[in-house]
Amino acid sequence: xxxxxxxxxxxxxxxxxxxxxxxxxxxxxxxxxxxxxxxxxxxxxxxxxxxxxxxxxxxxxxxxxxxxxxxxxxxxxxxxxxxxxxxxxxxxxxxxxxxxxxxxxxxxxxxxxxxxxxxxxxxxxxxxxxxxxxxxxxxxxxxxxxxxxxxxxxxxxxxxxxxxxxxxxxxxxxxxxxxxxxxxxxxxxxxxxxxxxxxxxxxxxxxxxxxxxxxxxxxxxxxxxxxxxxxxxxxxxxxxxxxxxxxxxxxxxxxxxxxxxxxxxxxxxxxxxxxxxxxxxxxxxxxxxxxxxx
Amino acid sequence: xxxxxxxxxxxxxxxxxxxxxxxxxxxxxxxxxxxxxxxxxxxxxxxxxxxxxxxxxxxxxxxxxxxxxxxxxxxxxxxxxxxxxxxxxxxxxxxxxxxxxxxxxxxxxxxxxxxxxxxxxxxxxxxxxxxxxxxxxxxxxxxxxxxxxxxxxxxxxxxxxxxxxxxxxxxxxxxxxxxxxxxxxxxxxxxxxxxxxxxxxxxxxxxxxxxxxxxxxxxxxxxxxxxxxxxxxxxxxxxxxxxxxxxxxxxxxxxxxxxxxxxxxxxxxxxxxxxxxxxxxxxxxxxxxxxxxxxxxxxxxxxxxxxxxxxxxxxxxxxxxxxxxxxxxxxxxxxxxxxxxxxxxxxxxxxxxxxxxxxxxxxxxxxxxxxxxxxxxxxxxxxxxxxxxxxxxx
Numbered sequence: 297x298x299x300x301x302x303x304x305x306x307x308x309x310x311x312x313x314x315x316x317x318x319x320x321x322x323x324x325x326x327x328x329x330x331x332x333x334x335x336x337x338x339x340x341x342x343x344x345x346x347x348x349x350x351x352x353x354x355x356x357x358x359x360x361x362x363x364x365x366x367x368x369x370x371x372x373x374x375x376x377x378x379x380x381x382x383x384x385x386x387x388x389x390x391x392x393x394x395x396x397x398x399x400x401x402x403x404x405x406x407x408x409x410x411x412x413x414x415x416x417x418x419x420x421x422x423x424x425x426x427x428x429x430x431x432x433x434x435x436x437x438x439x440x441x442x443x444x445x446x447x448x449x450x451x452x453x454x455x456x457x458x459x460x461x462x463x464x465x466x467x468x469x470x471x472x473x474x475x476x477x478x479x480x481x482x483x484x485x486x487x488x489x490x491x492x493x494x495x496x497x498x499x500x501x502x503x504x505x506x507x508x509x510x511x512x513x514x515x516x517x518x519x520x521x522x523x524x525x526x527x528x529x530x531x532x533x534x535x536x537x538x539x540x541x542x543x544x545x546x547x548x549x550x551x552x553x554x555x556x557x558x559x560x561x562x563x564x565x566x567x568x569x570x571x572x573x574x575x576x577x578x579x580x581x582x583x584x585x586x587x588x589x590x
Numbered sequence: 591x592x593x594x595x596x597x598x599x600x601x602x603x604x605x606x607x608x609x610x611x612x613x614x615x616x617x618x619x620x621x622x623x624x625x626x627x628x629x630x631x632x633x634x635x636x637x638x639x640x641x642x643x644x645x646x647x648x649x650x651x652x653x654x655x656x657x658x659x660x661x662x663x664x665x666x667x668x669x670x671x672x673x674x675x676x677x678x679x680x681x682x683x684x685x686x687x688x689x690x691x692x693x694x695x696x697x698x699x700x701x702x703x704x705x706x707x708x709x710x711x712x713x714x715x716x717x718x719x720x721x722x723x724x725x726x727x728x729x730x731x732x733x734x735x736x737x738x739x740x741x742x743x744x745x746x747x748x749x750x751x752x753x754x755x756x757x758x759x760x761x762x763x764x765x766x767x768x769x770x771x772x773x774x775x776x777x778x779x780x781x782x783x784x785x786x787x788x789x790x791x792x793x794x795x796x797x798x799x800x801x802x803x804x805x806x807x808x809x810x811x812x813x814x815x816x817x818x819x820x821x822x823x824x825x826x827x828x829x830x831x832x833x834x835x836x837x838x839x840x841x842x843x844x845x846x847x848x849x850x851x852x853x854x855x856x857x858x859x860x861x862x863x864x865x866x867x868x869x870x871x872x873x874x875x876x877x878x879x880x881x882x883x884x885x886x887x888x889x890x891x892x893x894x895x896x897x898x899x900x901x902x903x904x905x906x907x908x909x910x911x912x913x914x915x916x917x918x919x920x921x922x923x924x925x926x927x928x929x930x931x932x933x934x935x936x937x938x939x940x941x942x943x944x945x946x947x948x949x950x951x952x953x954x955x956x957x958x959x960x961x962x963x964x965x966x967x968x969x970x971x972x973x974x975x976x977x978x979x980x981x982x983x984x
Contacts, residue, residue: 361708361710361731361760362710362711362713362714363710363711363732363736364710364711364712364736364739364740364743365736365739366711367711367712367713389708389710389714390707390709390714390717391709391710391711391713391714393717394711394713394714394716394717395713397717398713409762409763410763410765411658411762411763411764411765411776412658412685412686412707412762414658414659414660414661414686414776415659415660415661415663415664415686415688416661416664417659417664417686417687417688417691418687418688421687421688421691422687425717433658434765435765435768435769435774435776436660440660440661443661444661463764463765463766463768463769464758464759464760464763464764464765464766464784465759465760465763466758466759466760466805467731467760467880467885468758468807468885468889468890469884469885469886470803470804470805470890471790472886473804473885473886473887473889473890474790474803474804474887474890476886476887477804477887477890477892478798482797483797485792485797490792490793491790491791491792492790492791492792492793493788493789493790493791493803493805494788494789494790494791494796494801495770495783495786495787495788495801496786496787496788496789496801497786497787498770502791505790514766514805516769576768579772581768581772581773581774581777581779582772582773582774582777582779583773583774583777583778583779
């Protein structure tokens with residue numbers, strides 16, 4: 297199981313490797329959603345060269361929804377990234393997967409839609425398309441993840457096991473719209489990464505909200521941790537993604553260390569545990585909830 | 591090419607109403623695997639009856655099997671698809687690859703790709719076409735220009751949402767309901783958490799006292815875009831709303847039916863004519879979605895979300911007795927002698943009449959009716975077909 301960490305700056309490559317990262321996810325201009333930093337084409341060339349020196353594969357984050365006008369540029373960039381030595385393309389939108397297949401890059405492509413890959417059949421379907429891998433859905437139980445991971449053959453299964461995960465992605469620009477709605481007198485805070493939504497019936501719970509060129513993403517209020525679960529999944533999955541959004545460097549490095557067996561989960565949780573939960577690992581969602589009056 | 595007008599049906603009555611008022615096809619949810627778990631979903635027998643009704647009119651019925659299946663949902667899928675096949679459905683609307691593959695392996699029913707897959711490009715359309723999909727319901731996030739461009743680069747059938755509710759997120763990608771309410775949005779349990787009340791806060795505290803931040807979007811209304819969408823070669827136009835009322839289905843279908851036919855005949859009327867027809871339904875506040883390009887504050891639901899209809903819906907005719915001249919219906923809103931009622935028969939022009947006689951459930955003559963859900967009658971000066979909509983003119 298490779299631990300895939302997000303790279304924000306080229307000068308931290310060695311630090312992330314030391315912390316426990318086996319591979320790097322990098323965001324790219326124009327095709328990565330809610331990224332902390334994006335790499336320009338020339339910068340990406342440098343990243344790929346530096347990562348190769350350290351024997352660290354680089355995955356390209358293609359998490360933006362793709363629209364028709366983006367297709368020609370996406371094709372060009374995927375060819376460029378492949379030629380420059382990118383190991384894999386992690387695609388949220390099936391449009392990007394389709395482009396990769398058309399370009400003969402299916403065997404470098406991981407389909408990571410967030411939802412959708414929720415049952416045993418998904419790996420078989422995408423194996424038939426020649427994909428390198430799929431990432432299982434983020435809203436299913438550990439039991440379901442394990443069942444999918446164990447019962448596959450000929451396609452890699454990956455898992456987003458750690459971090460501040462999104463709850464939805466909209467094409468709408470909710471923050472800009474709200475600003476327009478409130479008018480010119482509304483005092484707007486600086487720093488778009490520091491905004492949250494609070495729901496009336498859930499006071500004190502803060503859901504990070506980020507608007508960028510791709511639209512708006514709304515995130516869970518708690519970070520996901522899977523320290524125990526990673527050990528269960530390790531024999532069966534190829535890549536374990538450690539998401540980095542909203543997480544400080546020291547906390548991120550400590551998490552990588554735990555997954556790499558270089559740190560203690562208890563130590564991590566004693567320090568940071570208040571902002572973490574186990575996501576849907578042991579929560580099976582259904583069609584109705586007793587007592588939910590909405 | 592004449593596009594298909596596709597309407598929602600929450601039960602057999604609304605199915606019949608949709609088809610009689612001009613829909614070319616209806617889509618229904620079955621007892622399992624459908625995204626509207628709280629809709630009064632059809633049994634397999636209901637679906638078979640609906641298919642027979644649609645086919646008698648030369649129309650079609652599509653069954654939604656569009657949840658994102660988890661492992662627990664897999665057993666039983668084959669049996670369900672075979673049951674739909676025996677019921678005679680004309681297509682299955684799917685979002686999960688397993689449904690597509692099993693439907694193709696077990697039946698010859700065409701499979702349409704649900705908007706849950708949020709197809710936004712010709713590349714994705716080609717992918718699904720190669721996988722065996724015969725029609726793609728496009729993402730609701732596309733502009734008219736994007737739809738035109740996509741349509742020019744594919745030969746798969748395309749279906750576009752033209753009216754009704756909009757998701758805040760790209761469809762199929764949302765897990766707010768899962769996270770906040772333990773209800774799986776992608777398996778039919780959406781709690782509509784995007785329509786709850788939020789406010790914007792920073793690490794230093796809230797920016798407002800009011801919970802007035804809107805994630806929820808206004809409904810979609812596309813009247814003025816219909817001619818361009820027809821000219822773009824779109825195969826089917828879809829109205830959203832399997833949870834909506836009979837009145838909504840009738841009014842919305844009748845409006846878009848008239849508009850499509852008028853455009854194809856070169857006899858478009860002033861837009862206000864179509865807007866008046868739509869206003870007969872209980873529509874929420876609406877906007878044009880993404881069709882004109884990027885959305886803005888005017889597309890969001892800040893504050894109230896409901897338009898009040900101009901006319902109170904009274905019910906639809908269940909029977910007409912030529913001997914007594916009485917039309918029977920189940921009462922929805924109060925009615926008194928002297929009120930003016932608009933009768934809108936399926937496929938015919940509406941007409942109005944003053945209420946001269948009213949009859950309570952026991953057949954006695956009364957001056958007013960006010961108890962909802964009672965089977966009552968009103969004297970009408972001419973024959974009214976079953977499912978004629980009765981609306982009080984305010």
